[in-house]
Amino acid sequence: MGLERLRAQEIETNSTEKEVIDENEERIAKMSSRDCRCDEPTRELQSNEDEVESSAEEAYAAWMVKHPSALIAFDRMMSIAKEKMVVVFLDYDGTLSPIVDDPDRAFMSDSMRSAVNKVAQYFPTCIISGRRRDKVYEFVKLTNVYYVGSHGMDIMAPLKPVDEIDSTLHEQAIKEKGNEGVLFQPAEEYLPMIEEVYSELKEKTKEIQGVLIENNKFCISVHFRRVDEEDWSLLENQVMDTMKNYPALLITRGRKVIEIRPSIKWDKGRALEYLLETLGFGNNDKTLPLYIGDDRTDEDAFKILQRRGQGYPIIVSSVPKDTEASYSLRDPSEVMSFLLHLFRWKKDSS
Numbered sequence: 001m002g003l004e005r006l007r008a009q010e011i012e013t014n015s016t017e018k019e020v021i022d023e024n025e026e027r028i029a030k031m032s033s034r035d036c037r038c039d040e041p042t043r044e045l046q047s048n049e050d051e052v053e054s055s056a057e058e059a060y061a062a063w064m065v066k067h068p069s070a071l072i073a074f075d076r077m078m079s080i081a082k083e084k085m086v087v088v089f090l091d092y093d094g095t096l097s098p099i100v101d102d103p104d105r106a107f108m109s110d111s112m113r114s115a116v117n118k119v120a121q122y123f124p125t126c127i128i129s130g131r132r133r134d135k136v137y138e139f140v141k142l143t144n145v146y147y148v149g150s151h152g153m154d155i156m157a158p159l160k161p162v163d164e165i166d167s168t169l170h171e172q173a174i175k176e177k178g179n180e181g182v183l184f185q186p187a188e189e190y191l192p193m194i195e196e197v198y199s200e201l202k203e204k205t206k207e208i209q210g211v212l213i214e215n216n217k218f219c220i221s222v223h224f225r226r227v228d229e230e231d232w233s234l235l236e237n238q239v240m241d242t243m244k245n246y247p248a249l250l251i252t253r254g255r256k257v258i259e260i261r262p263s264i265k266w267d268k269g270r271a272l273e274y275l276l277e278t279l280g281f282g283n284n285d286k287t288l289p290l291y292i293g294d295d296r297t298d299e300d301a302f303k304i305l306q307r308r309g310q311g312y313p314i315i316v317s318s319v320p321k322d323t324e325a326s327y328s329l330r331d332p333s334e335v336m337s338f339l340l341h342l343f344r345w346k347k348d349s350s
């Protein structure tokens with residue numbers, strides 16, 4: 001059973017990992033016994049706060065019927081994986097690191113880094129982020145994973161194959177694409193325009209307290225998490241006003257962020273597909289891609305997996321959300337538990 005495996009794994013994990021696993025285990029045990037708790041007689045004097053919390057929990061539980069926990073369903077999910085190559089795709093913000101106020105301080109914990117590293121020892125692993133690729137590397141600092149930045153528009157697969165498993169196809173890809181590794185930047189021609197818009201936006205919004213414009217190379221993030229709510233519409237108007245002059249760029253929304261990017265038909269989903277095909281993991285019968293992400297842009301990747309009927313799209317969310325994902329994890333700590341689970345599953349079976 002999944003939880004037993006988590007327990008057995010404690011011997012090999014450090015204390016922070018163990019605390020996270022304990023907490024998740026307790027939470028999952030509660031979820032599993034939720035039906036019993038619903039049958040308990042309602043206490044007469046329940047505070048409003050308790051009521052709000054319990055209705056939120058009920059809504060979440062109802063949502064989870066459609067998007068079951070990937071921790072609880074782990075054994076079932078992996079029952080088809082034995083003869084296949086699992087390929088792991090991970091979003092960064094909100095998936096490997098918690099959401100924080102300052103985007104420059106969205107650090108990954110050492111225990112999460114260790115979990116990703118363990119997984120990457122066994123499976124080709126790729127981090128796909130909206131951020132610029134070098135920034136994600138600065139946070140993650142692992143040399144055994146692939147990095148994709150700018151919402152899929154900046155792909156770099158390293159020269160050194162991830163473990164021996166994918167070496168033949170990977171080497172072939174390197175041979176075809178050149179010595180620098182597999183570099184693919186479908187929006188290269190937009191670079192000067194992105195630089196121009198970045199400078200204009202910085203200038204235009206400089207009077208608004210708390211705004212942060214992040215240059216993500218092929219995309220721009222306009223953060224308003226630290227902007228006073230009463231200034232949100234002013235900021236929005238200024239962004240829209242600037243963007244009127246750039247019809248070749250597209251505006252999308254993320255978590256307290258307005259994102260600007262080239263309006264080409266390319267996104268995290270296309271990048272996922274490109275990597276699967278280019279690196280030789282495209283065959284449905286032989287590979288099982290897992291994609292874990294929390295944001296709207298990750299939905300593009302979820303859709304691709306659904307369309308291909310291949311692998312598992314897993315959403316990270318602690319609230320019910322409209323999603324194409326089949327499974328869910330509540331937060332980055334559950335992501336870490338899932339990754340350790342995956343590592344242990346492979347270690348045990350090899």
Ligand SMILES: O=P(O)(O)OC[C@H]1O[C@H](O[C@H]2O[C@H](CO)[C@@H](O)[C@H](O)[C@H]2O)[C@H](O)[C@@H](O)[C@@H]1O
Binds near residue numbers: 092094099128129295
């Ligand atoms: O694709 P991702 O790796 O999830 O990147 C999406 C955006 O993430 C970052 O912004 C978000 O996280 C910040 C740090 O926790 C938070 O302050 C912000 O409000 C969130 O929107 C990143 O800064 C953006 O550039 C990425 O596009």
